[in-house]
Amino acid sequence: MKYAGIDNISREWQGAGKIAITEVFNVQAKIIINKYGLNCSITKKIERWSRDKSIQVPGEIVFDKIVAESVVRAKTIVGYPDYQVIKILRNIWKLPGKELERKN
Secondary structure (H helix, E strand, O other): OOOHHHHHHHHHOOHHHOOOHHHHHOEOOEEEEEEEOOOHHHHHHHHHHHHHOOOEEEEEEEOOHHHHHHHHOOOOHHHOOOOHHHHHHHHHHOOOHHHHOEOO
8 A cells, every 4th residue: 555655755765767856956855744643654654764764854743634724714824823733833944044954
């Protein structure tokens, strides 16, 4: 059985002769796990894959129905400032600039 999250990552990681987008921009790859904890086995696969490839996971975005609600209402998620998912996104956004520095 295929799982979108890990399959997408695996496919984009220099598979089938493609160059990873991180190579194009000469930046280090980072993975932020979306819907964290919704499916523990998929989350563990993504974490294991990241660890095996030495890719940092600087954050996890928990599953929150408010995200789907914001899409249905055509509002940006930042219009819901009191929800945990917004606090998580803001913390990830505030990561030091060095997190996105170019590779040497």
